[in-house]
Amino acid sequence: MAEQPSGNSGAQGNPALEEAGSSQLVSHEDYLAAVEAVLMVAEEPVSPAELATAVSLPQHQVQALLDELRAEADGVTENWPGDAPAGAPRQRGYELREVAGGWRYYSRARYAEQVSAFVLGGQTSRLSPAALETLAVIAYRQPVARSAVSAIRGVNVDGVVRTLVQRGLLDTAGTDPVTGATLYVTTAEFLERLGLDSIEDLPKLSPHLPGVEDLEDDASAV
Structure with missing residues (x-):
């Protein structure tokens, strides 16, 4: 996605760029990447409220970012006004899920066999x-x-x-x-x-x- 221009026009075109509560304007891509970075290091689901605190955005704007990240991982293209034309989307090997009251990245279920082979080396620990x-x-x-x-x-x-x-x-x-x-x-x-x-x-x-x-x-x- 192309960087949104600074100023009110960009904020009005994208819900994630409404009043950010900061004297320094940050691009939509920066907010998106910040939320993504937090989720990448999380060891358990992170609530929208926790993410909102981490990136200094209102919770409803963080929800918009989460929806965009999930669509991106699923290979769904969602262009905002002013974005450059997107290429053919590719579904990622991971997905963003909403579980246990929060959000977290998971490897995609269809690749469970390959992931298990790497992580467990063929050894599984299952419940009786x-x-x-x-x-x-x-x-x-x-x-x-x-x-x-x-x-x-x-x-x-x-x-x-x-x-x-x-x-x-x-x-x-x-x-x-x-x-x-x-x-x-x-x-x-x-x-x-x-x-x-x-x-x-x-x-x-x-x-x-x-x-x-x-x-x-x-x-x-x-």
């Missing part, structure tokens, strides 16, 4: 079926005590829950007011691993598990 089942129960029933999870699964889950907590996928959330048992919930790390923004984005179970309502009734009686 028991851990996955326990995690699923807690994700859909949270906050929930271990005794309730054990009742649903029919086995003791103490060791599995400890493992999930150690991996950062579960955390405690107080105690049950009646029994005093510790309650467990999923974490932001869990959402990030699944590429979800919130628990509400979990797929509905009913279409896949007929009779799941009866299971929920049984669990609530524990």
Whole structure:
């Protein structure tokens, strides 16, 4: 993209160049690159509010920059007034996702096999079926005590829950007011691993598990 000219005309042509709250005018490309640089070094999703503080822009302008960066990574061309004609867009090997209340760059899913081969050297560390089942129960029933999870699964889950907590996928959330048992919930790390923004984005179970309502009734009686 060509650099926007300084002055009010550039600010009016591009939402990311509205009043910047600075005595020195900075080009749209500079703001875009600054947000990109912050996201490149982030080890966890960064919220729009945090980005706004980092680049000294209002949050709604940062959102416009994020939308542009995501479109750019996806190979979608969005020309602003005054931009030079763009060439054929290329989809990047990475993508910008909104997960767990923030934004972060990820390698594109279609290249997961190649990335895993490089990062893990063929070695994978996966959760056991028991851990996955326990995690699923807690994700859909949270906050929930271990005794309730054990009742649903029919086995003791103490060791599995400890493992999930150690991996950062579960955390405690107080105690049950009646029994005093510790309650467990999923974490932001869990959402990030699944590429979800919130628990509400979990797929509905009913279409896949007929009779799941009866299971929920049984669990609530524990």
